[in-house]
Amino acid sequence: MRLLTKLGDPQSELLLLQSCMGIAKLFFGLKTCQPVHMKDAALFFDKGLREAIEELVVCGGPFFGDLQWRLVSLPIRFGGLGLYSAVEASSYAFVASRAQSWVLQDHILRDSGICAVFECLRAPHAQDFLLAIPIDGLGQHMSPVEYRTILKYRLMIPLFPVDEVCLVCYKACLDSFGEHAVHCREVPGFKYRHDLVRDVLFDIFRCAGISAKKEAPVNFLTDPLEGRSTLRPADILVFGWVGGKHACVDLTGVSPLVGLGSRAFTVGQAALKAAPGKVIKHEKACLDNQHVFIPLAFDAFGFLAPEAVDLLSRVQRTIHSNVMTPRSMDVVFKRLSFAIQKGVATQLVARLPTISM
Numbered sequence: 001m002r003l004l005t006k007l008g009d010p011q012s013e014l015l016l017l018q019s020c021m022g023i024a025k026l027f028f029g030l031k032t033c034q035p036v037h038m039k040d041a042a043l044f045f046d047k048g049l050r051e052a053i054e055e056l057v058v059c060g061g062p063f064f065g066d067l068q069w070r071l072v073s074l075p076i077r078f079g080g081l082g083l084y085s086a087v088e089a090s091s092y093a094f095v096a097s098r099a100q101s102w103v104l105q106d107h108i109l110r111d112s113g114i115c116a117v118f119e120c121l122r123a124p125h126a127q128d129f130l131l132a133i134p135i136d137g138l139g140q141h142m143s144p145v146e147y148r149t150i151l152k153y154r155l156m157i158p159l160f161p162v163d164e165v166c167l168v169c170y171k172a173c174l175d176s177f178g179e180h181a182v183h184c185r186e187v188p189g190f191k192y193r194h195d196l197v198r199d200v201l202f203d204i205f206r207c208a209g210i211s212a213k214k215e216a217p218v219n220f221l222t223d224p225l226e227g228r229s230t231l232r233p234a235d236i237l238v239f240g241w242v243g244g245k246h247a248c249v250d251l252t253g254v255s256p257l258v259g260l261g262s263r264a265f266t267v268g269q270a271a272l273k274a275a276p277g278k279v280i281k282h283e284k285a286c287l288d289n290q291h292v293f294i295p296l297a298f299d300a301f302g303f304l305a306p307e308a309v310d311l312l313s314r315v316q317r318t319i320h321s322n323v324m325t326p327r328s329m330d331v332v333f334k335r336l337s338f339a340i341q342k343g344v345a346t347q348l349v350a351r352l353p354t355i356s357m
Contacts, residue, residue, distance in 0.1 A: 001052040010056045010147045011134050017052060018082050018130075023089060035090040042086035053083055057148055063157045071118075071155050076130055079121030081151075113257075117156060117301075119267045120256050125309070126302040128330065128337035139200055140338050145352075146345035153178050153348060154301070160351065167351050174351060181351045182300045182344060183255035193343030198235050198251050200339035201296070204332055208319045211239040218248060220289045235296075242292040249294045249311070250278050253340070256299035268303040275305040300344045302337050312336065 001021050004013045023030070023045065030038060053072050054064045073088060074080025120126060134141045142150070152159055158176040166172050166180060174180050184190065198214065205212040216237030234248035241247035254270040278295035286293040297305040304312070316332040 001048050004052055005055055008144065009134070010144050010151075011142060013056050014053075014081065014130070014147075014151075015133070017049070017056075021052075022049070022082070023084050023086050026086060027089065030086065030090045038086075038090045042090050045086040049083060049085070053081070057151050057155070058157070059148070063152075067114075068155045068157055076127045077122070079118050079127070081130065114156065116257060116265055116267075117154075120299070120301040120303065121154060123267050123301065123303045125304050125333050125337055128333045129302065129341045132334045132338040138203075138335060139196075139342070140335065142342055142345055146342065146349055149348045149352065150341050150345040153182075153344070159348060161353065164353070178348050178351075179255065179257060181348050184347070184351075190347070192346055193253055193340075194251060196343045196346075197253065197298070197336065197339045200335055201249070201251070202236050204315060204335060205236065205238065207323075208315050208332075209322045210241075210315065210318060213237045213239075216248075218289070218291065220285050220291075241294075245290055245292050247292040247294050248282070248286050249296055250282060251296045252278060252298075253343070254297065254299050256301045256303060268299060268305070271297040271299045271303050271305045275307055298336075298340055300340070302340050304336075 058064045072081045072083050073085040076082040132140045159178045160174040162176050163173045166174050169184050202214040216234045218234050235251045236249040238247040252274050254274050275295040275297040283293040296308040312332050
């Protein structure tokens with residue numbers, strides 16, 4: 001594990017830790033041996049694993065503590081990085097690991113903000129980007145600083161000095177965990193994330209053999225407040241998608257922690273609220289012109305609104321029909337998830353102090 005840093009690519013390093021250097025090959029021993037006999041070996045293994053992931057994420061820097069190690073060691077579907085702790089696994093190898101994970105959550109997640117972030121990480125498709133294979137041609141690769149930054153953001157490691165002025169908008173102070181950076185409405189970063197996800201989605205349509213056009217000038221999308229055409233193009237126009245009618249796909253990305261201060265906070269509520277808002281704004285104009293309107297709403301942690309899941313699931317089925325790929329490979333969701341996180345990483349990196357890079 002100590003030789004991983006020679007790769008100089010944290011994305012590849014994490015995939016190797018997950019698939020080749022983790023405890024997958026130790027599970028049989030952990031399940032068949034009494035924990036007391038595996039204690040020293042498990043401690044030694046965990047020490048090497050923690051040093052490897054700490055070097056990968058913070059390069060020996062500060063703020064990688066016990067909380068981050070706990071999150072790292074949780075399964076991907078539960079919001080972690082899938083780098084299981086041998087010590088933890090040895091303690092519950094004879095019982096259901098999922099039951100043990102609930103005890104772990106109760107132990108480490110006391111703060112409401114931490115609980116909210118953790119619930120967001122557990123949402124369907126929020127962790128898909130972690131399984132994306134690094135392929136530059138498909139846009140599935142980040143620079144080392146981008147990949148480390150997005151991991152820090154999701155592991156709740158402080159990114160910015162408190163009360164530091166945002167280096168992009170110069171209108172607000174950054175919070176240490178990067179929430180301002182994610183929802184900062186300054187055009188360059190915010191539009192870049194939107195356009196990156198749009199471009200990847202369009203390429204997915206193209207690779208699936210689905211006829212579509214990017215930035216299509218439909219000339220009838222309206223703003224009810226103005227009562228007239230805004231000449232706004234559709235993000236993606238998919239030809240003959242629903243009952244022979246063309247579909248206007250409109251993307252919108254939102255901050256996942258909107259409404260965190262209220263007791264009624266639920267995962268994905270910002271994206272779930274944004275999708276109907278888009279429908280109210282544009283659907284009637286589309287129907288009047290024999291088109292169908294489809295909102296594709298997502299948040300910065302990767303939550304997808306139901307309309308987005310339905311659209312992407314249909315595209316995935318089309319790919320399975322047209323291209324010989326294993327049906328277990330959800331390439332569509334992985335590509336889009338990676339694009340979302342790459343866009344968020346770009347927003348965060350643009351505001352990092354030079355010393356952090």
